[in-house]
Amino acid sequence: MVTARELACTVLVQVMDEGAMSHIALREALDQATETFGMEGRDRRFATALVQGTLERLLLLDAKINGLSKTPVKKMKPWIRELLRMSTYQLLFLPEIPASAVCNEAVKLAQKRKFHGLKGFVNGILRNISRDPSLPDVDDSARYSQQEWLVHRWEESFGREQTEIMMQAFFERRPLAVRRNTSIVNADTLYASWERDGLTAEPVPYVPDAWYLKGFESIDRTEAFRKGWIQVQDVSSMLAAVVAAPEKGVSILDLCAAPGGKSMHLADLTGSGGSVLARDLTENKTRMIRENRERAGFTWMKVEEADARVLDEDLIDCMDVVMADLPCSGLGTMGHKPEIRYRITPEAIRELAALQREILAQAWRYVKPGGVLVYSTCTITPEENQENFYWIAENTPLIPESLDAFLPEALHSETTAKGYLQLLPGIHKGCDGFFISRFRKMER
Known part of the structure; x- marks a missing residue:
């Protein structure tokens, strides 16, 4: 039998010491525990909260532990390190859990994992924290668990106040956002389905036919999901397709499409009279896109493996709309994938910006004269966003277009009039950090 705490600690070791992605490692561990041991929903939610919360607060937790331990956190054995981090998170941020239970369960786990000689160490550190669960006096980097160089960058770009709001x-926890596939289900049918499943829905900001859902244990067990009536998709991602604004019956290419949310949105907007070609680099990624397509029955959507860096001469000047949502540092998605903040480096950002330009150098060629290219990322760095926006304008026959005709007035700004939108968490309600820009190819 595996407990929620043991499962969470195992996932934390996989993420912080073995390089796993938290959302994937956690999902696989929860599925296995449910199948093998019948783990209940309450324990699944507790394990999820422990993984997410510990990763989000890691640098602050380390500061608290290091203030009491002669052995620095970084030099501890991986299992003990993650056990202390996870337990410290409970003591500092989950006051509804008795401190005695946190300490006792941590000692039990240390024993179960054969760390008999360290159970006293674990108990001593946690008992001391339980007696003084105040937050340590630290700088913004540790307080918000962000790398110091990244905090400074954001402050230079957005100012201190906006940076703190964003961090x-x-x-903050947001409910799951979903979008109605308007081409296959009407709103009344969808509402009735949600009522039968006991779900509550609240409209999301900025995007029509989209809601936050609550009241489900697993979204894939709901009628609306199984029948392909809804697509799980972040609001920021929805806005990229809204800005693309494909007309009915047009041809669309989505270059780096996995997991497929934007491809599905574009296919829904253009309808069965159009065509969508969704591509990505690996079989694993294209499988995710196919699963979404088959669930909704979008037969006008084709999925292929392809390297977006390599020019496909058969597609030159063929597409009405090209969606280039390209590989990036992903800093805007920290709310879902908190470990990203500890892995990114300035060098990686420069390398990703260069990769994006390598792909963009091919992407614009697929756009028909008079057609549209949308360049987007899920990050918050000028190298990957604004600098690439100007690179496209200066190095291709594409002209930036104002986004204001496609966006609600609440999102209009000086930059949207120029052709791009930088979404920031906390500043733009319900959104990840996301960049969206739109270009039109000159007619010959």
């Missing part, structure tokens, strides 16, 4: 927003 705080990464801690």
Whole structure:
């Protein structure tokens, strides 16, 4: 039998010491525990909260532990390190859990994992924290668990106040956002389905036919999901397709499409009279896209493996709309994938910006004269966003277009009039950090 705490600690070791992605490692561990041991929903939710919360607050937790331990956190054995982090998170941020239970369960786990000689160490550290569960006096980097160089960058770009709002927003929990596939289900049928499943829905900001859902244990067990009536998709991602604004019956290419949310949105907007070609680099990624397509029955959507860096001469000047939502540092998604903040480096950002330009150098060629290219990322760095926006304008025959005709007035700004939108968590309600820009190819 595996407990929620043991499962969470195992996932934390996989993420912080073995390089796993938290959302994937956690999902696989929960599925296995449910199948093998019948783990209940309450324990699944507790394990999820422990993984997410510990990763989000890691640097602050380390500061608290290091203030009491002669052995620095970084030099501890991986299992003990993650056990202390996870337990410290409970003591500092989950006051509804008795401190005695946190300490006792941690000692039991240390024993179960054969760390008999360290159970006293674990108990001593946690008992001391339980007697003084105040937060340590630290700088913004540790307080918000962000690398110091990244905090400074954001402050230079957005100012201190907006940066603090954004970093705080990464801690906030948002309900699951879904979008109605308007081409296959009407709103009344969808509402009736949600009522039968006991779900509650609240409209999301900025996007029509989209809601936050609550009241489900697993979204894939709901009628609306199984029948392909809804698509799980972040609001920011929805806005990229809204900005693309494909007309009915047009041809669309989505270059780096996995997991497929934007491809599905574009296919829904253009309808069965159009065509969508969704591509990505690996079989694993294209499988995710196919699963979404088959669930909704979008037969006008084709899925292929392809390397977006390599020019496909058969597609030159063929597409009405090209969606280039390209590989990026993903800093805007920290609310879902908190470990990203500890892995990114300035060098990686430069390398990703260069990769994006390598793909963009091919992407614009697929756009028909008079057609549209949308360049987007899920990050918050000028190298990957604004600098690439100007690179496209200066190095291709594409002209930036104002986004204001496609966006609600609440999102209009000086930059949207120029052709791009930088979404920031906390500043733009319900959104990840996301960049969206739109270009039109000159007619010959």
